Amino acid sequence: AKNAGRNRHAWFDQSMERELQARNETERGLRAAVPAHQIVPYFESQIDLVTGRLAGFEVLARWEHPTRGLVSPDQFIRVAEEAGLIGELSVAIMRQAFTAARDWNPALTLSVNISPAQLKDAWLAQKIIKTLTETGFPANRLEVEITESSLFENLALSQSIVASLKNQGIKLALDDFGTGYSSLAHLRALPFDRIKIDKSFVASAVENPESAAIVNAIARLGDSLNLPVTAEGIEDAGIEARLRQMGCARGQGYLYGRPMSIAQVRRMLAEKRLL
Numbered sequence: 001a002k003n004a005g006r007n008r009h010a011w012f013d014q015s016m017e018r019e020l021q022a023r024n025e026t027e028r029g030l031r032a033a034v035p036a037h038q039i040v041p042y043f044e045s046q047i048d049l050v051t052g053r054l055a056g057f058e059v060l061a062r063w064e065h066p067t068r069g070l071v072s073p074d075q076f077i078r079v080a081e082e083a084g085l086i087g088e089l090s091v092a093i094m095r096q097a098f099t100a101a102r103d104w105n106p107a108l109t110l111s112v113n114i115s116p117a118q119l120k121d122a123w124l125a126q127k128i129i130k131t132l133t134e135t136g137f138p139a140n141r142l143e144v145e146i147t148e149s150s151l152f153e154n155l156a157l158s159q160s161i162v163a164s165l166k167n168q169g170i171k172l173a174l175d176d177f178g179t180g181y182s183s184l185a186h187l188r189a190l191p192f193d194r195i196k197i198d199k200s201f202v203a204s205a206v207e208n209p210e211s212a213a214i215v216n217a218i219a220r221l222g223d224s225l226n227l228p229v230t231a232e233g234i235e236d237a238g239i240e241a242r243l244r245q246m247g248c249a250r251g252q253g254y255l256y257g258r259p260m261s262i263a264q265v266r267r268m269l270a271e272k273r274l275l
């Protein structure tokens with residue numbers, strides 16, 4: 001029995017060791033990936049639910065890995081944050097996205113995701129504004145999505161970053177609303193322009209009455225605060241119809257298509273005569 005225990009320990013150590021190795025490998029790869037332009041922006045369509053027209057895109061990071069293929073952000077954003085690489089990665093994605101999108105139809109907006117860790121960088125606003133200036137993408141077509149209670153870790157700094165952004169005409173969205181990372185108190189702490197409902201509520205809104213009630217309550221909240229609401233994770237027309245009824249302004253999700261590369265967006269926009 002003693003032996004078995006020792007073996008179990010050895011096995012446990014080995015598996016932890018392997019996990020640590022994999023993480024270190026990701027970190028090492030990521031360090032090289034940004035300068036090698038392997039981190040690229042993908043674009044998810046956002047639809048105006050009233051007119052049914054394309055309103056803009058959410059920018060989503062992808063890693064074009066030389067051997068692993070297209071890697072999703074769930075597998076590297078956390079590592080980038082922990083390794084102190086998220087700021088550099090974020091600017092690289094914005095630079096590519098802004099450069100591509102400045103030639104698209106001027107009515108189309110871009111939304112970018114900002115990690116909580118980035119709100120501790122006193123230079124964040126300057127970095128975003130500099131990237132806009134360098135690429136020529138207009139500030140009033142950019143929306144920044146932020147989440148999480150770490151806003152309150154340094155609320156004064158978050159507020160001053162946000163003030164600088166809004167001063168330039170950049171919009172501010174509260175992402176993943178309702179998931180516990182974003183709370184009602186955030187709505188008062190910062191001058192948001194939009195609320196985004198997380199896909200975990202949206203996806204189940206047709207079959208689950210509680211989800212539907214939560215989505216409806218968020219839509220009513222947006223209404224009374226005069227904040228347009230975007231619903232993410234719309235996968236079928238039934239949910240889309242419900243959300244439109246509830247007064248959601250915008251929607252995004254697989255119903256409208258998967259996130260696209262720059263080349264795919266250009267092709268889609270050319271077909272719609274929106275280039």
Ligand code: C2E
Pocket residue numbers: 044059060061072073074077090093113114115175176199232233234235252253254255259
């Ligand atoms: P998020 O901000 O909540 O983004 C929405 C996620 O839901 C995206 O996953 C999107 O592809 C996915 N999604 C959209 N519509 C549907 C749908 O109809 N059904 C389902 N099942 N999923 C849908 P993705 O691209 O894997 O991104 C995951 C998360 O990674 C994002 O969640 C965001 O928090 C983070 N992320 C992505 N890009 C960046 C970035 O450039 N910077 C930072 N800091 N975080 C990023």
Ligand code: CA
Pocket residue numbers: 058113145175
């Ligand atoms: Ca988002």
Ligand code: CA
Pocket residue numbers: 113147175176
């Ligand atoms: Ca998010």
Ligand code: CA
Pocket residue numbers: 176197198199232
């Ligand atoms: Ca979400």
